[in-house]
Amino acid sequence: MFFLNGQSAREGSTLLVQKEQNRCFLQNQVFAWFCTNQSSPKLALNLRQMPSLQRLNVGHPDNFINWFCGLIDGDGNFYFTQSQKGSWTFVFKVSQPNYNLKLLTYLKKKLKCGSVKKAGKKASQYYIKNPEVLFYYLLPKFPAHAFLTRKKAWQFSCFQKALDIYMQGKTNKISVHERNLFLKNLQQQSKEVPLDFKVQHPNKCKNYPSLGWLIGFTEAEGSFYLNLKKEKCLVHGVSWGQKDEKELLEAIRFKLNIQVKVSLSKKNQFFWYKLSTTSIQTIEKLVPLFEKKIKGIKAVEVRKWARSFRKDRGNYEALKKLQYNLRQAKKHTS
Structure with a gap:
C-alpha cells in the first residue's frame, strides 16, 4: 500500500530551508551542464536570477510555497506526453476562468518564468514547459509531501520521477531506449490514482493543514x-x-x-x-x-x-x- 504522511507546518518549513540550501548547488550544476553541452548559458544565467524562497514569501506571511501548493491541489496540473515524432513534453499548469486572469498573471510575475495563454473561450492557464526550468527551479522548491489531495500527490510523484528520468537521458546517464521505456510506463501509471494510494491526514491537529x-x-x-x-x-x-x-x-x-x-x-x-x-x-x-x-x-x-x-x-x-x-x-x- 502506498502512503504519504501529512506533515506539520514546522516540518514543512525545515524541509523548505533544506531545499533552499541546495538551490545554489543545483543551479551551479545546470549552468555547468549547459556550458559543457554547448547548450544555452543564457537560460542557466536566468535560472540563477530567479527569486529565492525569501523573495517569494514577500506578500505571503503564511509562506508562498504552502499557498502555491494549496492552489495547485485545487487548480494545478502536472503531465507529460510523447509526440508522434518521439519527443517528450513536460507541462506544469494552473487553469482559471477568464474572469480570474489576475491570478495567472500574478503567478507569472511572482515566479518570473512561464507563460499565460487562453485555453478555450472561457478559461486561461499559466504554464511552464521548459524541462530544465521545471527540474532545476520549480520542483526543488516543493517540500516532501507538498500536496494533500490524492490525485495531485500521485500526479506529482509520477511527474517528478518522469522528469528525473528524462534529465538522466538528456545527460546520457541512460539510453534513449531505456528512457522511453521508463517514461511510457510512468505515463500509463499517472493516468489513474491506485486505490491503495493514500495521503494520511493527522487526526485532530490544529496545525494541519498549514x-x-x-x-x-x-x-x-x-x-x-x-x-x-x-x-x-x-x-x-x-x-x-x-x-x-x-x-x-x-x-x-x-x-x-x-x-x-x-x-x-x-x-x-x-x-x-x-x-x-x-x-x-x-x-x-x-x-x-x-x-x-x-x-x-x-x-x-x-x-x-x-x-x-x-x-x-x-x-x-x-x-x-x-x-x-x-x-x-x-x-x-x-
Whole structure:
C-alpha cells in the first residue's frame, strides 16, 4: 500500500530551508551542464536570477510555497506526453476562468518564468514547459509531501520521477531506449490514482493543514457566498468541495472549528463532499484569516463579502444587491 504522511507546518518549513540550501548547488550544476553541452548559458544565467524562497514569501506571511501548493491541489496540473515524432513534453499548469486572469498573471510575475495563454473561450492557464526550468527551479522548491489531495500527490510523484528520468537521458546517464521505456510506463501509471494510494491526514491537529496551504486551496476551491436561508433572509456562508477528499475536508473542519459535518452532495449523477458553514461565530473568525490574503479576483469578492458581513448583516436589500453585482462581475469579465 502506498502512503504519504501529512506533515506539520514546522516540518514543512525545515524541509523548505533544506531545499533552499541546495538551490545554489543545483543551479551551479545546470549552468555547468549547459556550458559543457554547448547548450544555452543564457537560460542557466536566468535560472540563477530567479527569486529565492525569501523573495517569494514577500506578500505571503503564511509562506508562498504552502499557498502555491494549496492552489495547485485545487487548480494545478502536472503531465507529460510523447509526440508522434518521439519527443517528450513536460507541462506544469494552473487553469482559471477568464474572469480570474489576475491570478495567472500574478503567478507569472511572482515566479518570473512561464507563460499565460487562453485555453478555450472561457478559461486561461499559466504554464511552464521548459524541462530544465521545471527540474532545476520549480520542483526543488516543493517540500516532501507538498500536496494533500490524492490525485495531485500521485500526479506529482509520477511527474517528478518522469522528469528525473528524462534529465538522466538528456545527460546520457541512460539510453534513449531505456528512457522511453521508463517514461511510457510512468505515463500509463499517472493516468489513474491506485486505490491503495493514500495521503494520511493527522487526526485532530490544529496545525494541519498549514494556514498558507489553506489560503491557496481556498483561492482555488473555496466559495464565499450569500445564501437565501428563508424568505428575505440572506446569510453569509463559506464552503469547500472535493470529490474524493472527505478526510482532508474533515481536517479543515477541525482546524477551523466548524461544527457542521462534512456532507455528501449530488447534482445530476455527480457526487462530491462538501464542507460549509453559515455560523456567525465561525465566520467572524474566518474573515481575518482570508481577508487581504487572497491574490486573484476572489480577493475583491472576499473584501466585499467581508465588509457586508460587518456592515450589512441582516439587511436583505443591501445583500441582495451585492449578490447580484458579484454575479454580474463574473459574467462581464469571462
